[in-house]
Amino acid sequence: MHKSKITGLGFEVPENVVKNADLEEIMETSDEWIQTRSGIKERRWATEDLATSDLAISASKKAMEMAGVSSEDIDLVIVGTLSSDYFFPGVSAQLQDKLNLRNIAAFDIKAACSAFVYCLSVGDQFIRSGMAKTALIVGAETQTKLIDKTTRGRDIAVLFGDGAGAAIIQTSDDDSGILSTHLHCQGKDMKNLWMEGPGSAPGVWIHNKQAIAHGRLSPKMNGREVFRNAVKRFPEVIQEAMDENGLTMEDIKLIIPHQANNRISQAVAKRMGIGMDRLYSNIHKYGNTTAASIPIALTEAHQEGKIQKGDHIILAAFGAGYTWASAAIRW
Numbered sequence: 466m467h468k469s470k471i472t473g474l475g476f477e478v479p480e481n482v483v484k485n486a487d488l489e490e491i492m493e494t495s496d497e498w499i500q501t502r503s504g505i506k507e508r509r510w511a512t513e514d515l516a517t518s519d520l521a522i523s524a525s526k527k528a529m530e531m532a533g534v535s536s537e538d539i540d541l542v543i544v545g546t547l548s549s550d551y552f553f554p555g556v557s558a559q560l561q562d563k564l565n566l567r568n569i570a571a572f573d574i575k576a577a578c579s580a581f582v583y584c585l586s587v588g589d590q591f592i593r594s595g596m597a598k599t600a601l602i603v604g605a606e607t608q609t610k611l612i613d614k615t616t617r618g619r620d621i622a623v624l625f626g627d628g629a630g631a632a633i634i635q636t637s638d639d640d641s642g643i644l645s646t647h648l649h650c651q652g653k654d655m656k657n658l659w660m661e662g663p664g665s666a667p668g669v670w671i672h673n674k675q676a677i678a679h680g681r682l683s684p685k686m687n688g689r690e691v692f693r694n695a696v697k698r699f700p701e702v703i704q705e706a707m708d709e710n711g712l713t714m715e716d717i718k719l720i721i722p723h724q725a726n727n728r729i730s731q732a733v734a735k736r737m738g739i740g741m742d743r744l745y746s747n748i749h750k751y752g753n754t755t756a757a758s759i760p761i762a763l764t765e766a767h768q769e770g771k772i773q774k775g776d777h778i779i780l781a782a783f784g785a786g787y788t789w790a791s792a793a794i795r796w
């Protein structure tokens with residue numbers, strides 16, 4: 466079995482920059498509260514005319530260019546998103562069409578902030594089994610269209626941003642590549658971070674004015690509980706990735722965590738006895754972009770020269786579900 470390796474990366478974010486001071490204008494919050502609680506200075510919010518697929522297409526083209534692959538080469542598309550353009554089908558179908566791909570397998574995975582690592586894991590299994598040779602793996606969101614941008618929704622509104630990141634993975638012909646992936650879920654806590662509608666559960670009324678008035682069509686979060694679980698699960702799943710491959714923290718050049726909150730990363734660094742320089746961070750610029758955060762961070766870290774051939778890196782995610790996941794990679 467041949468493992469897969471990342472051969473191309475790209476990302477895209479909306480042009481519309483929303484600074485903390487802009488949020489002060491539309492809800493009761495402050496730059497000081499946001500920065501001290503999360504480390505976020507600004508984020509990008511998609512304007513009405515921009516959809517998740519637009520960002521995904523642009524990020525995908527950049528990743529394809531870096532990998533030097535054409536539309537003909539791609540034989541699998543997996544997209545992680547909770548803010549697809551339409552309720553169904555998924556963004557993957559739009560990518561198949563807009564990128565002029567063959568009639569290959571294309572599907573979405575809804576695993577919130579862990580979705581990119583979930584997608585990467587599934588793509589890696591396809592390549593290891595010989596089912597695919599060149600896969601396009603994307604995390605993309607315009608989730609801020611869904612959020613309550615009033616004081617009522619401020620705990621969520623100030624944290625989240627939009628964007629997309631993409632990776633091309635291909636059969637590896639050397640010892641570099643995705644060494645292992647680790648996926649988890651604990652559904653009993655799902656209501657600590659969720660969006661109820663539109664959905665099929667009894668009492669969840671689709672496109673119902675009453676539901677909108679009660680905020681049931683916007684995400685809801687129990688921030689403290691999510692925080693508490695995140696600082697437990699991130700170190701666990703990072704350790705799992707190291708143990709599986711006989712690696713210690715000294716072997717790890719960089720951890721690319723899901724960009725949820727800088728304080729979460731600080732707590733993770735403290736628990737793992739490492740400096741913050743070992744955990745990549747760009748949350749100050751983009752906020753929490755859910756499924757897009759890891760591929761955006763990975764692309765920027767790579768562009769900044771922080772990942773070199775032979776380096777061991779770990780991708781680590783935690784989010785709604787709860788889901789959490791990691792991937793150990795030798796670059």
Ligand code: UT7
Pocket residue numbers: 493494495498499502503578619620621623658687688689691692695723724725726729753755783784785
């Ligand atoms: O990808 C995973 C997704 N989510 C996360 O990772 C989020 C995890 N949780 C967190 O990051 C943090 O819990 C938050 C940043 C959401 C909140 O930080 P906190 O230190 O846990 O604050 P808190 O929940 O204890 O709230 C403190 C106060 C509350 O007021 P009272 O009840 O003390 O009077 C909130 O109402 O801050 C208030 N508050 C705000 N104030 C100004 C909540 N949101 C805001 C806001 N601006 N945007």
